[in-house]
Amino acid sequence: MASGAIPTSKTRFRKDSRAAFRPRRPGQPLWRSKWANRSILPRGRGRLALYLFVFVVVVLLVPVPGLGSLRQLLLGILLFPFSASSRSRPGREVLKYIDPLIGTANGGHVFPGASMPYGMAKPVADSDDRRENAAGYVQDVSLIRGFSQLHDSGTGGSPSLGNFPLFVHPGCPLDDITMCSFSARSRAVMRWPYSASAKPGYFSLRLKNSVAAEMTASEHASLYRFSFPDEDDSENGQDISVEYSPLILVDLQDQDNSRHNGGVHVDPKTGRITGDGDFRPSFGTGVYEAYFCADFQGAKIRRSGVFMGDNPHEDRQSIEKDPEGKFNVPSGSAGGWIQFEPPTNGHILARVGMSFMSREQACENAEREIPKLDFDKTVEKVQDAWADKMSVIEVNEADIDPALLVTFWSGLYRTMLSPQDYTGENQLWESKEPYFDSFYCIWDSFRAQHPLLSIIDPVAQTRMVRALIDIYRFLGKLPDCRMSFSKGFTQGGSNADVVIGDAYLKGISDGVDWATAYEAVVSDAEVEPKSWNTEGRGNLVSYHQLGYIPSDDIDHNGTGRNTRSISRTVEYAYDDFAIAQLAKGLGNEADYRKYMQRSTNWKNLWNPHQADSYIQGPEEVRWSKFKGFLQPRLLDGSFAHHDTRLCSPVHEMHKCYLDTRWATYEGSPWLYSFYVPQDMAALVETMGGKKAFVERLQYFHESGIVYMGNEQSFLPVFQFHYGGRPGLSSYWAHQYIPSLFNTTYGGIPGNDDCAMGAFSGLAMMGFFPVAGQDVYLLTAPFFSEVKVRARNGGWAVIRILNFDPTYHAKYIQHATLNGKPYTKSWIKHDFFVQGGVLEYVVGIGESTWGTKEEDFPPSWPWPPVVEDASKSL
Structure with missing residues (x-):
């Protein structure tokens, strides 16, 4: 058979082949003909091409004196097409640094498949490893069950x-269809190890x-573009000849095997397959409906039908629910x-x-968005969309x-995978407002x-806030977790309150109904739901x-998990602080005072006598020097005991998940004792002053009690x-990046939740938000210069004048903002709205920059501290 010829239906697939697979670049066809002549060297022009290739490789790679100019000429010729492409598509070059496969192993649960920013369609290969396949694909050696259309990214659980x-x-x-495998269990097949290739908008696997x-x-x-190299194993592992006649099936199933009802129809003339099903959400309660429409191109149809289990039927073209229920x-x-x-x-x-x-x-969605089945142009369109999103930085x-x-850009990319824009697809109510789903989870x-997102994509963030308010408008409560049109489980506080308060402070307001937004957050604070x-x-x-949630409380007004009394109390207190800021902004002074008072409720669980113990050696109990922690409290006001390190990496970490009976959620009292963002000055004083606070926080990071796989860390x-030690913040940011946040398949410390990438991206740009406040804590960026597109069209620039690529010098010595000395260790959101230039000189040790009381990030004590006027006389 001539080189490049297409095999006939009589071509056999042999079992004895082990052809290697090399990932292709996006848009390059995966199939390659191997029915051609199998001599080691090609003939004629092919052999000449091979000799020329070897010559070029020698010139480029072998260190022969005098070939420098020739190397530069050849490199220029070879790279010219890529350079021209980069010039014609500004912003595309950043995509080469995005690796969607980061976090697809070791519990990251990252979705690595193709997706538009916040896109609904998310195709990828589905692994059958139930421990890891929350997002479908897992970078391991588990079997592949198919290629499904919808996924979430970074979730935990099922x-x-x-x-x-x-x-x-x-x-x-x-050539017997009954000998093909149809069910998810029997059809699962091995993949070529490490054959996965992923870039924004593109995924491939062999x-x-x-x-x-x-x-x-x-x-x-x-x-999809399916190709058929000919020299691999047959799909069932048996040494039986397989007729080359591709069969494609569409299963009504989902990953969690939750489907009930539904139906499918096959048009034998056009090949169109349509269907639907009812499904359960993975982390909540309820049911949702989903529908599909599949079309095919590239080959003539031989036969078609339906299947149930492993039983195909060629004489039947539909399976539909009987309206009479029979x-x-x-x-x-x-x-x-x-x-x-x-x-x-x-x-x-x-x-x-x-x-x-x-x-x-x-x-209609398919025909409108992909009218012609042009794979390469579709890839270009989605990659242009991603390049546009990334162009703001x-x-x-x-x-x-x-x-x-790669760590930086890949992290930013993951923050735009979810929540997903389901506007126009809301099956629950009609509304002109945007609808986003997969808030998974706001906690x-x-x-x-x-x-x-308030900085790099305020338009999308505004639409998400409007969607949250619309959910309240139709369902009566803001979600803390939501997916697949269903209510997700609440993990802690009512944290949509913080999202809404944060948006108000940062001017995320286009089209936002603030009256309804305020009504929604007050409902969280005042009205207990049935569940x-x-x-x-x-x-x-x-x-x-x-002023606290008693661990032995009896609730007559609603039902729920009567646990997590520590973590819920401190989260409710901070949610109330966010509501107070919104109340003040909207001119409601009475509510401002009420919710600010409630924001101090964390103090009611502080047990100043609680000591910190740990086990060293076989049975030896040791005590650290630290005393005073948040502890559960009973209705009668007495304190109960919760081991200060329980539910941390050093002591029974997995006891505080959703079904916990303990007083904290996914973290220890050590961790939650630092959660007082509204009044850190009071917390610092409660812990014994600045020196004692820093010593305690340093111990928290050094001793392994912290787990960076959870966002509250x-x-x-x-x-x-x-x-007063901003330099230590910079130190620890550099410790965790790249030790825990890196480019490996397991390159994030926990399931992503589209938040792990936000942490690494923010830390590497040199600022970190205190959510719900107009405060960004400043550290030295990982780059000599970072530019963020300001909302007014200019740039917010952060620049290190004496950048050290070894990062020994990572401590800010002094700073200027727009040419004037800047001593504060924090900055407001206005910097990212109006733009400006923040410049640093860094050194190898901590300095006095940001260490004076007046340069600390703000705290909001209640009642507010009033200076004695006589002191100023």
Whole structure:
């Protein structure tokens, strides 16, 4: 057979081949013909090309004197197409630093597939490793069950979404469709190790059943390109000849096997497959409906049908629920399939439109967004969208380890995967407001992701705030967690209050109904829902009357997990602080005073006598020097005991998850004792003053009690500012990046929640937000210069005048803002609105910069401290 020829249906796939796979660049077809002549050297022009290639490699790589100019000429010729491409598409060059595979192992649960920013369609290969596959794909050696259309990124818990997976067979043994595998369990196949390739808007993987898959996406549709290299194992591992006649199935199932009801229809003439199902959310209560519409191109249809389990039916083209209830589509794998003649150009394209409204809308979404099944142009469109999002930030790449650039840009990229924009797809109510879903969960994201978006994508952040308010408008409560049109479980406080308060302070207001927003946050503070497992706050009678949540409280007004009394108390207190700031801004002085008073409720759980103990050696109990911690308190006012290190990495870390019976959530009393962002001055004094506070916070980081895989550990990295030691904040930021935040597949310390990337991105740019306040804590950036597009169109520039690429000099010695000395260790949001230039000189040791009381970040004591006027006389 001539080189490049397409095999016929009689071509056999052999079991004895082990062809290696090398990842392709986005847009490059994965299939390559191997039916050509198999001599070691090509013939004719091919051999000449090989000799020329070897010559070029020698010239470029072998250190021969006198070839310097020739090397430069050859490099210029080779790189000219890429340089021209970069010039024609400004901003695209930054995409080379984004690696979506970071965090796809070791519990990161990052979605690495194709997606528009905040896009609904998210195709990727689904692994069958249930411990890790919350986002579908896992970078390990687990089997692949298919390529599904919807995913969340970075979640914990059960697998999320993963609806309507495609699966591709290169053919069936003996050309008998009954010998192909159809169910999710039986069809799972090995992948070529490390064959995954991912860039923004593109993902590819090669399977060991001779299928190579590439995928990209629009806002509501997936586009696949399936190719069929011929020398891999057959899909069932049996030494049986397989006819080259691709079969593609669409399963109605989701990742968590939660589907019930639904149906599928196959059009045998056009090959269009449509279907739907009802599904459960992965971290909440309720049911949602989803719909798909799949079209194919590239090969003639041989036959089609439906399947249930591992039983295909060629004589049947639909499975639908009987309106009279006499027949329901059975649970488990079921769907439609099409078998094709060998494709004329070596690959088959598959477009899958998605909707939460109807099959018809799924088809309309696909036809509108990807009218022509042009894979390369679709990749270009989504990559242009990502380049545009990233263009608001520029960093000086000179003298920087490329791995740090990858850590930085990949982190920022992940912050724009979720929440997902479902506007126009809201199946619950009609509204002209935006609708975002997959707030998964605000308990995680309010601390870093939403404040970051307020800077780099205020338009999207505004739309998210409007969506939160609209959820309240129709459901009566703001969500703390929400996914798939369902109420998610509440992990702590009502933290949408902080998101809304933060947005108000930072001018995120275009189209925001602040009257309804204020009504929503006050509802959280005052009105207990029937079930505070999924919204609002619980134990409000005691919280209002006693100023804390008693660990033995009996709640007659609602139901919920009567646990986490420490973590919920301090979170409610800070939520009240956020409400107070909004009340003040809206001119409600009485409410401002009320909620500021409640913001001091953390003090009611402070037990100054609680000591800190730990086990050393087999049974030896030791006591640290630190005394005074948040502790659970009973209705009668007495303190109960909660081990100060329980639920930390050094002591039974996994006891404080959602079903915990303890007083803290995903963290220890050590951790929560630092959570007083509203009045750090009071906390510092409570802990014994600045020196004692810094010593305690330093011990917290040095002793392994902190777990950076949970978002509540982010702010303590920078709280040294409140003790007059901003240099230590810089020190610890450099300790955690890159030791815990790096470019490996497990390169984040916990599940991402679209917040881990926000932490690394903010820390590397040299500022970290105190969410719910107009405060950014300043440290030296990881770059000699960072530029952030200001809202007025200019730039907010942070520059190190004597940048040290070894980072020995990472402590700010002095600073200027727009040419004038700047001694404060923090800055306001106005810097990112109006723009300006913040310049540093750094050194190898801490300095006096930011260490004076007047330069500390602000605290808001209540009642406010009033200076004695006589002192100024």
